[in-house]
Amino acid sequence: MSEKRLGIKELGSSFACANVYIGALVGPALVAGTYAVTFFLPAGCNSLWTPFVACGIVGLMCVFAAEIIREFKTYDYGAAANVIYGGNKILRGVFEIYIILSNVVGCAIVQSMSGTFCQELFGFPPLAGMVIMAGISLVMIYFRDKMIRFMNSAMSVVMMIGFIVISVLVILLYGDKLMEALSGWYVPETSSPGQMWNNIRIFAFGSTGFAITLCCVEQPIKKFRQSVWIGVFTMICGGIMMALSCFTFLPFIGEVLGNPVPLVYVMDNYISGYFGWIPTVYYIIMLLAILSSIVPGCYMISSRWQNLLPDKGFGKERTKEFCDNRNNMMIAVIYLAACTGISMLGLSTVLNYGLNIISYIGIPLVCIPIFFIWPYKLHKRRKAAGK
DSSP: OOTTOOOHHHHHHHHHHHHHHHHHHTHHHHHHTHHIIIIIGGGGGGGGTHHHHHHHHHHHHHHHHHHHHHHHTOOSHHHHHHHHHTTOHHHHHHHHHHHHHHHHHHHHHHHHHHHHHHHHHHOOOHHHHHHHHHHHHHHHHHTHHHHHHHHHHHHHHHHHHHHHHHHHHHHHHHHHHHHHHHHTTOOOTTOOHHHHHHHHHHHHHTSTHHHHHGGGGOTTOOSHHHHHHHHHHHHHHHHHHHHHHHHHHGGGHHHHTTOSSHHHHHIIIIITTTOTTHHHHHHHHHHHHHHHHHHHHHHHHHHHHGGGSOSSOSSSOOOHHHHHHHHHHHHHHHHHHHHHHHHTTOHHHIIIIIHHHHHHHHIIIIIHIIIIIHHHHHHHHHHHTTO
């Protein structure tokens, strides 16, 4: 097969990797509408295009990062950091801290949402819901990268279909309100261009670390065009789903801004009375989204640090595969326990302060090397090798 053409399987691998990013990046916060009302909906109708800008930045970062990973075959983020920062131990150490911090913040946000979700659906205490979701995640992590790619690809398709259905229902039921907002291109008086672009920065640059750290699922990426398609799929799929979420909220913008689970509010108050089946569909989508977000981040950390634990059986002869799986699960348990503890601080606190801090760290630490330094280095390396 020509290097210039991709087969269905190769394109599918790019789609799968892109959707691992999307699941880890937005997952349940997208399904609940939390990210939409926090980062995009305050800009009113401009929220229909700003998600594509934010997801485009993340997608471009994914392209550059995928090329580094493909070139050097670095399938854990520690090895990737060694390549990116060379012999600079200080930068490598800061990067390790940044990655752990960013993933713990992201997982804490999801765990907080999973607690609310289980409380709303089953009446469980939030902590019990978090523990249940952590347990299910551990089962998924046991099956490693192939399961994660498959699960997140399926999740993205289901999520997109779900959002299209909900958007159609909003049009059918509240089309007059929607047209009123769109015809005048409604933008709240409290919105400003500075706020809009600052929210894009927080969303995009608070998430760029995933482009490097999710190298643990990029083993099938063998060609440059596959890397490009990872970025394209990230921008298109992430942008469409986030824009659809904002589209759904436009008729109710005055009521949902500031609500931690706005889509639940809209369904309970405006849709479920007409279509009793819609909450069940939503809860299934939400469950998939929670798992698709927790599992990749947790696996990334556990696969990176599993070698800290002994590679032998405790008192018994064990295969290396058994020890790797055991160590991977033990690190995953510690990680999920830490994330669950931090999530008790509250969703809004972790979301607003955590992502903002991470975005400021990520710009000089991740974005500048990936965007401005490594494209030139890779070009020079490949030119010298005659590629």
